Structures are given as structure tokens and as C-alpha cells.
Amino acid sequence: MGAIDIRGLKKDYKDVQALRGLDLSVEAGQVYGFCGPNGAGKSTTLKILVGLVFATGGEASLKGIDAINNGVEARKHIGYLPESYGMPNSDTPRKFLTYMGILSGMSKDVVSKRIEEIAKEINLTDNLDRKIKTLSKGNKQRIGIAQALIHDPDILLFDEPTTGLDPLGRNEVLDAMKAFANRGKTVLFSTHILSDVEKICDTVGIIHNGLLIEQGSPEELRKKHGAKDLDEVFLKVAKHG
Numbered sequence: 001m002g003a004i005d006i007r008g009l010k011k012d013y014k015d016v017q018a019l020r021g022l023d024l025s026v027e028a029g030q031v032y033g034f035c036g037p038n039g040a041g042k043s044t045t046l047k048i049l050v051g052l053v054f055a056t057g058g059e060a061s062l063k064g065i066d067a068i069n070n071g072v073e074a075r076k077h078i079g080y081l082p083e084s085y086g087m088p089n090s091d092t093p094r095k096f097l098t099y100m101g102i103l104s105g106m107s108k109d110v111v112s113k114r115i116e117e118i119a120k121e122i123n124l125t126d127n128l129d130r131k132i133k134t135l136s137k138g139n140k141q142r143i144g145i146a147q148a149l150i151h152d153p154d155i156l157l158f159d160e161p162t163t164g165l166d167p168l169g170r171n172e173v174l175d176a177m178k179a180f181a182n183r184g185k186t187v188l189f190s191t192h193i194l195s196d197v198e199k200i201c202d203t204v205g206i207i208h209n210g211l212l213i214e215q216g217s218p219e220e221l222r223k224k225h226g227a228k229d230l231d232e233v234f235l236k237v238a239k240h241g
């Protein structure tokens, strides 16, 4: 049993077959880079794991718990960073994160300690009490990551966590994800930035037209395709079609 097990996952949106039988597994404590062209089905996969989208067929489990039929139980173990979302701009990160913690069933005291801990880890401490609308994109992304971590979940599902960040901000987020995995958490994140995958991922999976077409360690994939880096691997296997 892996931390994340997906078998034969299918999703039809009216006339679009977004997932056509996706198989994917992630071992506990791994960082998994989920790559693929625009529209390949990455966000749909994450949304099914979180329960935001219903699968048309197939199976998905988190720590052995059925994420499709027993979503309430499975969701206790996941922290999710969506691809994009609105935040309460007139509130401060501290207030927003306090709401999120309380919604997860934590007491105010526990949440307030947890916020300090997370803020330290992801470099948000100095901005906890400024209004969200005044913060940079990088800091907004940190708030998104903080809300995903608030209830100390074991599995982190991050949809493009480094998109739009400058190289310093990207490195911080990458380091944080690697540190979570070193503490035994499982991280699955989608991205188009293959150099990020190369830096921190144990395993990379490439999804194309709703199917996983390649999976392995960055080194294995480079060797298999005689490529100098993952960009080259990607260009070889994922043609627009």
C-alpha cells in the first residue's frame, strides 16, 4: 500500500475525456513531480483525490482509505493547494489561517501555535499581520501553502506551487516541500517547471491526454531517453496531438 494509489482513474467532463484510465502510486515520504502538457489532466486528478470532482470510473486511495467512496475520512490526511483561488483580501494571513484551522476542528490555542510554527518554516512570520491584499504573489502562495499545512496532514497535494514565483521564492517552496518529505510526509505536486522536479523529486510522472505515459526517477528517465535533462525527456514523450 502506497500513500497514494490511483488505478484506472477516469473522468469525462461532458464531451472531454480528461482522464482515460490513469494509474499512479506514490510511496510514503516521497516527493512526486506530476508533469504534463496543459490540459493533460493534472488538476483533475488532484481534484478527484480532494473530492472536488467526481471520478467517472476507477479507484483512488490515500493511506489505504478509499478517496472516492470514503472521502470524508481520506480528506483528514490531505493538505491541498489549489491551482488558483480567492483569498479574503481584507483579512490578515493570521486571521485567514485561524479560520482554516478552526474549520479543521482545531482549538484556537493549538491553531495559534501551529500558525507560528508554519510561518517560521515557510518564511511568512513578518507578514502574518499585514492585509492579504498588500502582499506579493510569493507571500500569497506561502499563505496557500500554510493553509494546506495547518492541520498537519500526512499527504500534501499541491497544484503548481511554484508557478509565478521568482527563483528565490521557488527555491524556498522547493526546500520546504523536501523538508516535509524528510519528516515522512508525502508530497505530490504538479508543475511545468522541470528543473524544479529535477531538484527535489524522487519520482516524476508524465501525464498526457489523461494517461500516465512515463514514470521513474529523474535519473532513470534521463538515461532511458538519452536526454540531458527532464525538459528533453518531456519534449520527446509529450507531443501535442
Ligand SMILES: Nc1ncnc2c1ncn2[C@@H]1O[C@H](COP(=O)(O)OP(=O)(O)OP(=O)(O)O)[C@@H](O)[C@H]1O
Pocket (backbone or CB within 6 Å): 013, 014, 016, 017, 018, 036, 037, 038, 039, 040, 041, 042, 043, 044, 045, 083
Ligand atoms: N470543469 C470542466 N469542464 C469541462 N472540461 C474541463 C473542466 N475542467 C477541466 N476540463 C478539461 O479537462 C482536461 C484536463 O484539464 P486539467 O485542468 O485537469 O489539466 P491540467 O493538466 O491541470 O492542465 P494545466 O497544465 O493547463 O493546468 C482539459 O481538456 C480541460 O479543458
Ligand SMILES: [Mg+2]
Pocket (backbone or CB within 6 Å): 042, 043, 044, 083, 159
Ligand atoms: Mg492544472
